[in-house]
Amino acid sequence: MRQGQDAMDDATNASSIPVMMDDRDGSSDDVIEDRVQQEYQWGWSTEIEADLAPKGLNENIVRFISEKKGEPEFMLQWRLKAYRHWLTMREPSWANVKYPPIDYQDAYYYAAPKKKAELQSLDEVDPELIRTFDKLGIPLEEQKVLAGVAVDAVFDSVSVATTFKSKLAEMGVVFGSFSEAVHNHPDLIRKYLGTVVPYTDNFFAALNSAVFSDGSFCYVPKGVRCPMELSTYFRINAQNTGQFERTLIVADEGAYVSYLEGCTAPMRDENQLHAAVVELVAMDNAEIKYSTVQNWYPGDKDGKGGIYNFVTKRGACRGVNSKISWTQVETGSAITWKYPGCILQGDNSVGEFYSVALTNNWQQADTGTKMIHLGKNTRSTIVSKGISAGQGQNTYRGLVQMMKGATNARNFTQCDSMLIGDKCGAHTFPYIEVRNSTAQAEHEASTSKIGEDQIFYCKQRGIGLEDAVSMIVNGFCKEVFRELPMEFAVEAQKLLGVSLEGSVG
Amino acid sequence: MLEIRDLHATVEGKEILRGIDLAVKVGEVHAIMGPNGSGKSTLAQVLAGHPAYVVTKGEVLYQGKNLLELQPEERAQRGIFLAFQYPVEIPGVSNSYFLKAALNAVRKAQGLEELDAIDFLELVKDKVKLVELPEALLHRPVNEGFSGGEKKRNEIFQLAVLEPRLAILDETDSGLDIDALRIVSQGVNRLRRPGNSVLVVTHYQRLLNYIVPDCVHVLVNGRIVRSGSKELALELEEKGYDGIADEGDETVAEAAQGEARVV
Numbered sequence: 001m002r003q004g005q006d007a008m009d010d011a012t013n014a015s016s017i018p019v020m021m022d023d024r025d026g027s028s029d030d031v032i033e034d035r036v037q038q039e040y041q042w043g044w045s046t047e048i049e050a051d052l053a054p055k056g057l058n059e060n061i062v063r064f065i066s067e068k069k070g071e072p073e074f075m076l077q078w079r080l081k082a083y084r085h086w087l088t089m090r091e092p093s094w095a096n097v098k099y100p101p102i103d104y105q106d107a108y109y110y111a112a113p114k115k116k117a118e119l120q121s122l123d124e125v126d127p128e129l130i131r132t133f134d135k136l137g138i139p140l141e142e143q144k145v146l147a148g149v150a151v152d153a154v155f156d157s158v159s160v161a162t163t164f165k166s167k168l169a170e171m172g173v174v175f176g177s178f179s180e181a182v183h184n185h186p187d188l189i190r191k192y193l194g195t196v197v198p199y200t201d202n203f204f205a206a207l208n209s210a211v212f213s214d215g216s217f218c219y220v221p222k223g224v225r226c227p228m229e230l231s232t233y234f235r236i237n238a239q240n241t242g243q244f245e246r247t248l249i250v251a252d253e254g255a256y257v258s259y260l261e262g263c264t265a266p267m268r269d270e271n272q273l274h275a276a277v278v279e280l281v282a283m284d285n286a287e288i289k290y291s292t293v294q295n296w297y298p299g300d301k302d303g304k305g306g307i308y309n310f311v312t313k314r315g316a317c318r319g320v321n322s323k324i325s326w327t328q329v330e331t332g333s334a335i336t337w338k339y340p341g342c343i344l345q346g347d348n349s350v351g352e353f354y355s356v357a358l359t360n361n362w363q364q365a366d367t368g369t370k371m372i373h374l375g376k377n378t379r380s381t382i383v384s385k386g387i388s389a390g391q392g393q394n395t396y397r398g399l400v401q402m403m404k405g406a407t408n409a410r411n412f413t414q415c416d417s418m419l420i421g422d423k424c425g426a427h428t429f430p431y432i433e434v435r436n437s438t439a440q441a442e443h444e445a446s447t448s449k450i451g452e453d454q455i456f457y458c459k460q461r462g463i464g465l466e467d468a469v470s471m472i473v474n475g476f477c478k479e480v481f482r483e484l485p486m487e488f489a490v491e492a493q494k495l496l497g498v499s500l501e502g503s504v505g
Numbered sequence: 506m507l508e509i510r511d512l513h514a515t516v517e518g519k520e521i522l523r524g525i526d527l528a529v530k531v532g533e534v535h536a537i538m539g540p541n542g543s544g545k546s547t548l549a550q551v552l553a554g555h556p557a558y559v560v561t562k563g564e565v566l567y568q569g570k571n572l573l574e575l576q577p578e579e580r581a582q583r584g585i586f587l588a589f590q591y592p593v594e595i596p597g598v599s600n601s602y603f604l605k606a607a608l609n610a611v612r613k614a615q616g617l618e619e620l621d622a623i624d625f626l627e628l629v630k631d632k633v634k635l636v637e638l639p640e641a642l643l644h645r646p647v648n649e650g651f652s653g654g655e656k657k658r659n660e661i662f663q664l665a666v667l668e669p670r671l672a673i674l675d676e677t678d679s680g681l682d683i684d685a686l687r688i689v690s691q692g693v694n695r696l697r698r699p700g701n702s703v704l705v706v707t708h709y710q711r712l713l714n715y716i717v718p719d720c721v722h723v724l725v726n727g728r729i730v731r732s733g734s735k736e737l738a739l740e741l742e743e744k745g746y747d748g749i750a751d752e753g754d755e756t757v758a759e760a761a762q763g764e765a766r767v768v
Binding site for chain 1: 553554555556557576577578580581582586587589592593594595596597598603604606607608610611614646663667
């Protein structure tokens with residue numbers, strides 16, 4: 001198998017299909033712009049003293065992070081190898097995004113809220129922090145029991161509260177912060193860390209491997225069906241702190257887990273780098289469903305500030321009949337560079353990717369997926385919905401590879417773009433490589449502008465412009481939203497600035 | 506209810522309506538008939554407020570107020586309903602969700618309480634029978650994959666739920682077979698109330714056998730060239746639009762010739 005980086009590099013020569021819109025009726029445009037230019041609601045900063053590493057990046061910083069976390073030697077060595085490899089790499093430039101050069105020496109690589117010894121209950125958590133989560137609408141307390149969700153809340157890179165661990169532990173499910181897992185389950189970490197996304201994979205993955213501060217770990221043992229949706233809310237807080245999360249989820253034979261990841265971030269003047277790595281491993285007959293709602297600060301309406309979200313997410317369907325499903329709703333970040341993929345190694349394994357990516361103002365998204373078919377009868381489905389508004393640039397980049405052994409492999413790709421306004425762009429870069437004559441790949445793509453006739457039809461029925469736009473955009477995304485767990489689907493629709501759709505009928 | 510005075514309107518810079526005068530009283534049903542391209546649908550779209558049509562002269566009073574300064578949704582909220590000649594598809598949005606949003610938007614604007622899901626379903630169940638629309642269509646995306654007849658019946662179904670004061674039917678009969686025509690007409694007739702008015706835009710007389718108008722107007726080349734009772738429709742059927750035009754005064758004949766050139 002080839003490394004993803006190379007595959008994407010190869011593909012940079014492919015032609016782009018930029019689409020620009022015609023002039024539209026002025027009054028509609030104004031209201032649509034109002035709608036898409038809503039101020040970021042979660043822009044505030046919590047005052048908690050951060051425990052900072054000195055600015056910059058060198059071996060000492062890597063050692064500092066590892067020491068701060070009290071890591072075993074093997075972790076330090078792995079980080080150092082990653083760091084040394086990173087030094088030999090160049091930042092990728094093939095993505096269809098533009099940003100000023102990043103000075104990696106002008107950032108902090110470790111910041112943690114100061115922690116009181118061990119926390120026994122939520123009462124011991126900094127009340128300011130709890131208020132932060134409340135503002136975000138994250139019910140960390142009893143509501144989550146009712147909702148059937150256990151939360152591992154990540155605040156500035158360190159887990160501060162973990163709930164329901166005991167209930168999960170009864171079933172043998174390990175779920176908690178990555179740091180904890182390093183201490184309590186070093187064997188599992190050693191066995192799986194870096195096996196899906198090796199530190200050599202790409203520039204940002206190497207950086208993450210060297211300096212990642214924390215993240216989540218989940219292991220679902222053989223035959224266990226995880227009884228609740230596991231969820232983690234990430235939050236970037238300290239100024240100028242690059243956020244390097246690392247998530248590893250392993251579903252052993254016959255296991256099932258659904259994992260939710262949701263994000264909001266406070267308003268910032270300077271761009272913040274976020275380079276996370278997520279690795280998923282599904283063994284024989286196992287299934288992992290991974291859902292993301294990403295709402296990081298996108299920058300203001302002039303394109304100032306905003307998060308750079310350069311993320312490597314990949315799942316390995318190692319076992320026969322295994323399944324990994326990615327669902328993402330990306331509405332935030334100034335720049336999104338993200339290709340959650342599946343390596344379909346086990347025979348009959350299934351990979352899915354459902355995506356909604358919204359860009360407005362000056363946001364840029366270059367996102368898609370990679371489906372690497374290795375095993376026999378492997379199947380993959382890709383449904384991508386891109387919405388561009390304002391000056392937003394939305395790129396779908398997808399790779400479907402059918403390798404020699406992928407007898408009877410199947411892929412179906414559907415890639416739709418919707419344009420709102422006349423200054424945005426939608427681009428599609430599908431790469432398909434088939435090396436087995438029995439394999440089949442299908443690709444469908446469409447680009448539409450939000451229809452004036454649709455809007456008029458809604459208005460003629462008494463529905464105002466804002467609601468009409470919301471309704472039409474929501475309808476456009478429905479195929480993806482219905483893949484999300486219910487509570488996430490609601491949040492996703494809110495994030496698109498629209499009311500709930502489809503509860504009746 | 507509705508008073509149109511010397512209405513002129515253009516689309517893409519081309520003048521389509523050239524001075525329409527028309528008054529519809531409360532409780533009346535008026536039919537607008539005319540050949541293709543005469544401006545019938547334009548009149549319907551102008552009344553509903555389609556942004557592509559520009560009113561260049563004249564005025565329209567609805568319930569005594571200036572209709573033209575209202576946004577399309579405000580017109581709808583005040584009881585104007587247009588049954589579209591070509592109903593629009595909205596992928597991914599279920600028919601019932603759409604209609605509930607519409608009904609509640611109208612109710613809210615009228616100061617009425619919004620209906621919850623249960624009350625709405627109750628209401629819809631009755632109305633859906635009125636137009637003999639399969640209930641399954643409620644749960645499908647708006648008009649997507651509907652047959653031509655289903656789309657038209659869906660318009661009348663929406664009409665039934667929204668209960669407008671002024672219903673404008675834009676060639677609702679086109680593309681309907683005789684059974685569908687009967688169903689649609691029945692639906693409209695059952696909604697006729699002393700307080701409501703209907704404007705039926707049609708090419709053919711046959712719809713008027715079912716929805717019997719109080720008044721018939723013949724629109725040719727952007728002007729109303731004749732108005733009369735329901736018998737005028739029968740006369741039209743017999744003689745054709747040219748025949749009517751020939752009998753009219755010079756202007757009418759000119760208008761008809763102008764029409765012929767346009768076509």
